[in-house]
Each structure stands twice: as structure tokens, then as C-alpha cells.
Amino acid sequence: GFNCGIVGLPNVGKSTLFNALTKAGIGAENFPFCTIEPNAGVVPMPDPRLNKLAEIVKPERVIPTSMEFVDIAGLVAGASKGEGLGNQFLGNIRQTDAIAHVVRCFDDSNVIHVANQVDPAADIEVINTELALADLDTVEKAIKRVQRVAKSGDKTAKAQQEIFEKLLPVLNEGKPVRSMDLSDDERATIRELCLLTVKPTMYIANVNEDGFENNPYLDKVKAIAAEENAVVVPICNKMEAEIAELEDDEKAIFLEEMGMEEPGLDRVIRAGYGLLDLQTYFTAGVKEVRAWTVRVGATAPQAAGVIHTDFERGFIRAEVVGYDDYIACNGEAGAKDAGKWRLEGKDYIVKDGDVIHFRFNV
Ligand code: GDP
Numbered sequence: 001g002f003n004c005g006i007v008g009l010p011n012v013g014k015s016t017l018f019n020a021l022t023k024a025g026i027g028a029e030n031f032p033f034c035t036i037e038p039n040a041g042v043v044p045m046p047d048p049r050l051n052k053l054a055e056i057v058k059p060e061r062v063i064p065t066s067m068e069f070v071d072i073a074g075l076v077a078g079a080s081k082g083e084g085l086g087n088q089f090l091g092n093i094r095q096t097d098a099i100a101h102v103v104r105c106f107d108d109s110n111v112i113h114v115a116n117q118v119d120p121a122a123d124i125e126v127i128n129t130e131l132a133l134a135d136l137d138t139v140e141k142a143i144k145r146v147q148r149v150a151k152s153g154d155k156t157a158k159a160q161q162e163i164f165e166k167l168l169p170v171l172n173e174g175k176p177v178r179s180m181d182l183s184d185d186e187r188a189t190i191r192e193l194c195l196l197t198v199k200p201t202m203y204i205a206n207v208n209e210d211g212f213e214n215n216p217y218l219d220k221v222k223a224i225a226a227e228e229n230a231v232v233v234p235i236c237n238k239m240e241a242e243i244a245e246l247e248d249d250e251k252a253i254f255l256e257e258m259g260m261e262e263p264g265l266d267r268v269i270r271a272g273y274g275l276l277d278l279q280t281y282f283t284a285g286v287k288e289v290r291a292w293t294v295r296v297g298a299t300a301p302q303a304a305g306v307i308h309t310d311f312e313r314g315f316i317r318a319e320v321v322g323y324d325d326y327i328a329c330n331g332e333a334g335a336k337d338a339g340k341w342r343l344e345g346k347d348y349i350v351k352d353g354d355v356i357h358f359r360f361n362v
Contacts, residue, residue, distance in 0.1 A: 002293065003040070003068035004272045005093050006204075008102035009123050010114050013206040013237040017102060018071040020237065020265055023244035039071045045273060045280070046266045047291055049323055049353065053282055054289045056331045065280055065291035067272050070096060090134045094194055098275045099201040100268065101127060105217035105234075106208040120220045124203070129174040131196040136171040138193055139164050163189045171197070179228035200275040201230045204268065206237045233271045235264040279352035282323070283307070284332070300348040304358045314361035318344045323353030332357075 008014050022041030044064040054062045072092045093099065103120045104113065115122065143164045149157035163186050170180055176197035177190070190198065205221045212218070212234055225232045243263050246254060255263065277296045281303055282289065294303045300320075305312030321332060325340035332355075335341045350356070 001042075001066065001068055002097045002272075002276055002278060003070055003095075004098045004100050004275075005070045005072045005096035006100045006102060007072050007093060007127060008204075009104070009126060011112060012102045012104040012123070014071060014102045016237040016241050017204065017206070017235075017268075018069065020240040020244040021069050021268070023241075040068050042066045042068050043265075043269055045269055045291065045293070046262065047280060049280075050282070050289065050291050052327055053284050053355070056327070057284045057286065057289050059285065059289040060287050061289075063288060063290040065293045067269055067293075069100070069272075072096075090130075090196065093131070093196055093199075096199065098272055099196075099199050100204050100272065101201055102204045102206055102237075103221050105205045105215060105221060106211055106236075108208070118217060120205070120217050121224060124221070124224055125174065128176060128197070132171045132174045132176065135177065135193075135195045135197050136168070138195060139167050139171060142193055160189055164193075176201070176228050178230070202268075202271045202275055203230055203232045204237075205232055205234045207234050209236050209239055211236070231271055231275065233264075233267050235268060240264050279350070281350050281352070281354045281356055283357070284326070284355050294350055296352075298350050299346060300344055300350060300356070300358075301346050303350045303356065304360065307358070310362055311358055311360050315346060316359040316361060318348060319357040319359065320344050320348070321355045322351065323355060326355045
């Protein structure tokens, strides 16, 4: 699966968000094959298509796809120098696929701010500086390493050195590498460094109930995000925590009263999905209708591998019906009659919403 690390200064609302996300989460019993860390929560991906499929197939169970969120508390100024539990936190961030950076965009005299004033730009800078410094260290070490090889006339090492050196001025300024305009080749070359500041990032602007509009703090976060290829999700974490406590029917009433179509958490989860270029395909059997996550561009065998590695290795073919066709034809049999049921081979590129039945050898 894919995961997203929640970072941010102390007292900005990270735990509140994390608790809301995990309350909305699905029980670990649905994930017998993954070990979930105590500070991690598996959150279902809201997808109305799943219910539509279930109405047709009437399976024993319906399982959404999900994303794991990891609470990485305690990132403070000085972390990159190993202060506090700095290295451990940076190491935790390194293991995540994407970063959700919570920024305080609300005034509340009852909630102490670590720097004594609410200033999203300054807060973002503290965190981004630590991440950039950690990357700077990584890049400087990598340059030393490839330099030695480059000296002996190795062209690849020379090219690597040049690309790594391009990162230095940006990181020295405390800017993230993801803000750079890099070619695909350059990106591929720096991938091995596992840098923190290349990770796709969303800023979670934590606002008060009435802070979604005319909020200068929020505007500031949007301006910063625009400069560095990041997305912004405005959300009121406190309200989300309250929504997460409600029963389903109460939830619907509350959302309607607030003029909301869905909990803000759903936007966070979707943003994480979008950040990582992920899409969903479905399997639809009488035992189980289930959504699965794959990268955009994944082939049929790669998609099969998400279910089980044996499925990828032994892949023979995929029987595919597009989601719209599946619904319009009222299921697989109808889709077959209408000529909408396709046999696809190992080069097939899976599309969002495909309903797939894999055939494989074991
Ligand atoms: P963390 O240190 O970043 O994990 O922050 P917490 O989630 O523990 O939140 C710190 C304090 O801010 C708590 O008292 C929360 O109740 C409060 N808080 C969180 N989100 C909001 C919000 O949207 N509005 C207001 N007014 N308070 C909030």
C-alpha cells in the first residue's frame, strides 16, 4: 500500500487530524497481511462506485481501498542536526510516499503557539528548512562519493555529480527539490538519494469553522504551495474530529447543516491519492467486491500483483469491463452480451474504474 506522513510544528492540530482519520478508519482485521504501526492508521478511500457495484453483485462483503497515514510528531527546529529525536523523525519521513504538512491557520488564545504567534509562512519555513538541511547532508555525501569515481574518468559518475551539484544552491536556500524544474532523466538520477524534499506534498491548512474564506493565513499557505508544486487542503481539524465521532445518520445531518457534501477528511484522502498519481480498479465477485489501488500507467500484471505477487508472476490474461459499461449493462453477463467484456494481455494499461478478473497460473 501507499502511505502519507503527517508532519508539522507542535500544537498545529496534527494529532487532532490523525485521530479523526483513524476514527474514520477500518479495523485492522480487514488487513491481515499488513502490520500497522501504533502511530499509523489505515483510512478507507471514499468511493461511491463501490456501492453501485455492490448493488449489482450483492457480495458477502465490500472492501474499499485505503491509504495509510502515519503521525510523525516532534519535528522541531534542529532536527537535521540530530537535536531531540531529530534523526528518528527524519528517518520516519524517509519511509513515506508523500507528506501531509499541517499548518496552523487559526487564531485561538487558548491554544499556545510554539513561536507565540500564528504565522504560516514562518512555520512552513521551519519545517522545510529542516527537511532541506537533511537533504543537503545527503546530497553532499553523495557528491563526495561520485566525485571519487568521476575522477577515474567514469562518465556516469561525472553526469551524476553534475546533477547532484544542481541541487545544492536550492537546498542551501532551504527550498524543496520538488520546486525545481528537472528533466525525467534528472529525476531518475536523484531517485536513489531518497530525498525528503522531492516527496509529493500537500499542505493541510488547519482553519477554524469560519476560516475557509477571507483568511489571510490560508491565502499565505496557498501562495507558498503554488511556488513549490504542492497542493493545499483547507480543513477544520477540530470539526473533523467531532464529525468522526458521529454515527452515520447523525453525520449526514451534521454535514447538511454545515453545507458540506462530504467530511473534509475525504478531501485529505483524495488529495493523497492524487498526489501519488494513484487510481482505483475493482474486483467484483459474489464473495467480495473490492477496490484496489495502482499507479496511473500500471500494466495488467502489475495491477494483479497488488492482490498477490503470485498473480503477477503467473499472469495469463485479464478479463476487463470498464466501470460505466459494467453499471450500464447491469453486471458482467450483460456486459458480455453487449460486447463490452474484453480480454486483455500483459501489455494492457489499466484504467481508473476497470472491473477486472485476472486469470493466472500458480
Ligand atoms: P499537534 O501538537 O500538532 O498534534 O496538535 P493537537 O492536535 O494536539 O492540537 C493542539 C490544540 O489545538 C488542541 O487543543 C486542539 O484541540 C486545538 N485545535 C486543533 N485544531 C483546531 C482548530 O481547527 N481550531 C481550534 N480553535 N483549535 C484547534
